[in-house]
Amino acid sequence: MSTFKPAADEVAALGHTRIALGVEYKGSRYSGWQRQASGVPSVQLALERALSKVAASPISVVCAGRTDAGVHACGQVVHFDTQAVRPDKAWVMGTNAELPHDISVTWMRQMPADFHARFKATARRYRYVIYNDPIRPAHLGEEVTWNHRPLDVARMAKAAEPLLGTHDFSAFRASQCQAKSPVKQLHHLRVTQHGQMIVIDVRANAFLHHMVRNLAGVLMAIGSGDKPVEWARQVLEGRDRKTGGVTAHPYGLYLVQVEYPAPFELPGRYLGPHFLTGFERLMG
Structure with a gap:
């Protein structure tokens, strides 16, 4: 072809x-x-x-x-x-x-x-969806990441705060990443809970390879109590991928939106994934 x-x-x-x-x-x-x-x-x-x-x-x-x-x-x-x-x-x-x-x-x-x-493209937005329950889900097994340990959403949200803004995200970058620069601008990084679902919603001008999955891995380690809240900031400032914990599974990750200059007038559509659309009013 x-x-x-x-x-x-x-x-x-x-x-x-x-x-x-x-x-x-x-x-x-x-x-x-x-x-x-x-x-x-x-x-x-x-x-x-x-x-x-x-x-x-x-x-x-x-x-x-x-x-x-x-x-x-x-x-x-x-x-x-x-x-x-x-x-x-x-x-x-x-x-x-x-x-x-x-x-x-x-x-x-x-x-x-x-x-x-x-x-x-001027910005991209991803959502990482975690099913937080002791029992493995029989449904959506390949569409959410299952975490059996209780996760503290308030700790995860607090840990995310220092990551906002423009930073060198080398610690959240895969070794095979081909991006010219590790410096990216995070516009928002929100952690919300809806029943058994925890959603990490992140928007940036661009992303590094595995960046969202590495962010999710760090936040889940903090949410489970394995790491202190300050660890996210320490990982960021260390700029060393080896200190950043485990890369989270791909199953729960969704590219939900790509933004372009207004003159292109691309059609709008509700943000996904589909099983979360009932939470749109809450998630924004």
Whole structure:
């Protein structure tokens, strides 16, 4: 399958249309977002195959943020260029008809040539969902992280406070992270409880590889009482990943929103995951 992507100033000249899509998926069956040379199942590969059938020509997509194996998305954004002319409905309903049950296109929008799903994004938002109960859940086993030890949400929320703002997040960065800089700006980091569910809701200008899962691991260690509240700040200031504890499981992690400048006018959609939508009024 072709991976050719014309530059923005070439799109119109080549007679291409740039299209953006909203995509949601359950990541449990996939090796992650990114298409791999080995051909193992990935979200990108499944989406490109479905779109190529609708377009009757090869389609290659660019996403806002690559997710790891087992990680889910409710608000992934992608773009692609095509010469195919199809009704708007075809790019949504037609593509969904070709997709497996655990991937869905939620909206489409024809975009100007200078739109880029990754590089034009101004912020990204993730939610990490923990099921906190002594008994392992029979449902949502691959969609939440189960923690059997009682977690103190107030301690977790207090520990999160020093992490807000612009910092060097090297201690929360995976060793294989390819980001040019470990400095990121955390706009909010909220910990809330809804029955047996604890939700870590985090928004930033960008994220490092495994950053949210490492944040979740630190906060859960504090919530369980294994570490003091001050430990989150100490890990941050130490800038050493080896001091940052265990990387939390991918199951409970969701990319829920990608933000862009207002002139692009991308469609809005409720924040997920679906089983948490009843808490939207409380979570904001």
